[in-house]
Amino acid sequence: MKLHIACIQMDIQFGHPEENYKHVEIKVKEACEVQPYPDIIVLPEMWTTGYDLENLSSTADVKGEKTIEFLKNLAKKYQVHIVGGSVATKRDKEYFNTMISVDKNGELLQEYHKMHLFKLMDEHKFLSAGEEKGSFNINGEKVAGMICYDIRFPEWFRAHTLNGTKAIFVVAEWPKPRVDHWQTLLRARAIENQCYVIACNRVGQDPNNRFAGHSMIIDPWGEVLESGTEKEEIVTATIDLSEVDRVRKTIPVFDDRKPEFY
Numbered sequence: 473m474k475l476h477i478a479c480i481q482m483d484i485q486f487g488h489p490e491e492n493y494k495h496v497e498i499k500v501k502e503a504c505e506v507q508p509y510p511d512i513i514v515l516p517e518m519w520t521t522g523y524d525l526e527n528l529s530s531t532a533d534v535k536g537e538k539t540i541e542f543l544k545n546l547a548k549k550y551q552v553h554i555v556g557g558s559v560a561t562k563r564d565k566e567y568f569n570t571m572i573s574v575d576k577n578g579e580l581l582q583e584y585h586k587m588h589l590f591k592l593m594d595e596h597k598f599l600s601a602g603e604e605k606g607s608f609n610i611n612g613e614k615v616a617g618m619i620c621y622d623i624r625f626p627e628w629f630r631a632h633t634l635n636g637t638k639a640i641f642v643v644a645e646w647p648k649p650r651v652d653h654w655q656t657l658l659r660a661r662a663i664e665n666q667c668y669v670i671a672c673n674r675v676g677q678d679p680n681n682r683f684a685g686h687s688m689i690i691d692p693w694g695e696v697l698e699s700g701t702e703k704e705e706i707v708t709a710t711i712d713l714s715e716v717d718r719v720r721k722t723i724p725v726f727d728d729r730k731p732e733f734y
């Protein structure tokens with residue numbers, strides 16, 4: 473099954489959700505003016521607030537309700553699936569870094585709370601970690617979502633691909649000084665799991681970091697189909713999920729595993 477992907481590599485206004493909602497609206501329209509028309513649009517991590525973690529009590533989205541409604545409306549309007557990056561959400565007294573995905577009919581596909589919190593950016597001081605997978609189906613195929621630092625945990629990818637996941641969406645605010653880690657880890661995760669990796673990173677800077685951009689769409693052989701620069705842009709490529717089966721047959725890594733020794 474072929475799918476046209478559009479990653480919205482965008483800047484984010486620190487601690488200003490209203491401006492960011494407006495910006496995403498403009499960017500989704502722009503992505504839908506690209507040919508071929510996208511089947512799936514992907515947004516970056518924490519796109520409503522950036523890493524303004526100290527002000528979450530006033531800016532986090534309560535239960536993600538506002539963002540879910542916003543994404544559902546956009547998805548229906550443009551008839552496109554949206555892997556809606558992640559946003560800061562509030563549940564009872566806790567805050568999470570939550571990925572939200574909706575289908576083109578405006579149905580909620582998935583909510584995933586980031587599992588691995590990134591201490592270097594203070595996430596552990598403000599956020600709670602999720603404890604469940606971010607799996608969902610697109611047109612009957614298994615896919616999943618992960619958030620930024622999650623890519624440093626090969627076990628987390630494997631836990632998904634062992635059940636047949638064919639594409640993993642990674643949403644990120646990955647800083648520029650570690651861009652080589654970003655590129656290398658994403659390719660490694662695609663090669664070892666023989667799956668598509670679709671990674672959308674932000675650009676611009678906040679008070680603490682400059683971000684790398686370089687969003688990437690990587691095939692199950694590890695070829696980079698498309699990569700972004702450090703500027704705002706829409707990074708597009710067409711993926712073919714049957715390619716996953718072909719690569720997995722050519723080098724049958726999943727059959728050759730020896731889990732009894734690991």
Ligand SMILES: NC(=O)CCC(=O)C(=O)O
Nearest residue numbers: 590620621645646647650
């Ligand atoms: N937002 C993040 O999780 C950043 C992860 C990161 O920069 C890393 O090096 O890992």
